[in-house]
Amino acid sequence: MNFESNISLAVDAIVFAYANSKLQVLLIQPKSGPFQNNWALPGGFVKTNEGLKDAVRRELQEETGIQVDYLEQLYTFGDQVDRDPRTRVVSVAYFALVNPKKLVLKADTDAAKAEWFPLDELPQLAYDHNIIIKVAIDRLKSKIQYQPIGFDLLNKEFVFSELEQLYMTILGHDIDRRNFRKKVLGFGILTETGKFRSEGSGRPAKLYRFNVSKYRALESKGFHFEIK
Amino acid sequence: MNFESNISLAVDAIVFAYANSKLQVLLIQPKSGPFQNNWALPGGFVKTNEGLKDAVRRELQEETGIQVDYLEQLYTFGDQVDRDPRTRVVSVAYFALVNPKKLVLKADTDAAKAEWFPLDELPQLAYDHNIIIKVAIDRLKSKIQYQPIGFDLLNKEFVFSELEQLYMTILGHDIDRRNFRKKVLGFGILTETGKFRSEGSGRPAKLYRFNVSKYRALESKGFHFEIK
């Protein structure tokens, strides 16, 4: 029973990673369909008895072998009726973050050709995927300012300069090191690991870890994460 | 061609209005389907060659005769596979605002039974619609703080106390009259009409109008609306 309409439902994933001081997006080359020679977002059709989020995870696994650290629904693209030349396809886009460990893509499985592209070197994409990525970037920019999702783009243990760099990259403006540090430490959501990392020359930097349980505790007491 | 799955795509609308110092939601009693005696959100299946937003407007027109002033996509509900007992239905929920003029529902057309319900007197709803409304309220609460959408819930010309009341109702806490006024006027997005309204006894209040073009101009210069 399909209630008289004939619309196909797909999911697409915009997976961001952070490497070389740049945001990277995960793209694939579809094995079939009208855009076989184009790069496209990972994704595919939802199965009849599959939840949307499950469909995204499955497609990501099948096409790229990746398991993401953060996944949220972004937007459903369905106003433009001919966004897929074959038939009417409505696509629910999901927005995902992975930490740098996952940057190395396993070329195994039945994975399609998959690669990371820096945001400023995106190719022409299939369908309306360039637009979808724009929407995803906007969401990332605004969400990173009031939710601690930036940590999902870093290793579990990180140094302050990485966090700062990440914010500068995403927000696109400079941040004062002292003020940033003061503010973030003031939140009380980071734990010192006691370890240090030296990066070539220079004074070794303290390694921190994002303390999820402290964050949740504070959050439930009315604390609001915010970084401008 | 349906690409092997058999999922129906629906839209639902959460339409808010503001009356009697309360937020109201528009509900209908479906003419068909498994929940004929329950109240439900207006909505229905998307047609094969119809954009999502168009589908929402059409359903609202058909079921309630209403044309909304503000409409944005809220969330797509599709993780719970059996949210509709008949078959797999994924629903794209839209969030809408109407001004008080539209509170009077025309009982004409082929409109189903439609009524406004204050938020604190919601009945048990069909499907997962109670959950959808919760999500919509959260969105309203947060969005009204950083976008000037509150004006869509008021008449074109309004007095300050109405705006203030609206914010207090939605945010659920008191607001200092003087600070609120100072802040909002400081934005420079309101125009005095020069007219006054007297509400029974008491000093007549100045009527204001939201100046969309001034708002857009400021916005493009980096201005951010914000009310806590």
Place this chain on the structure above:
DNA sequence: CCAAAAGTGTTGTGGTTACACCCATGA
């Protein structure tokens, strides 16, 4: 003249911004 709602300023304070020097390490 009394009740009811609208309109209005000032002061304190807490948070954000701006800014420059010392520290620890590797080469």
Place this chain on the structure above:
DNA sequence: TCATGGGTGTAACCACAACACTTTTGG
């Protein structure tokens, strides 16, 4: 000892919060 990146404090400023009396109307 030099180059490199890490770590730290203070003062000015601004936005927000708190707070009470006067004005204008209707009854």
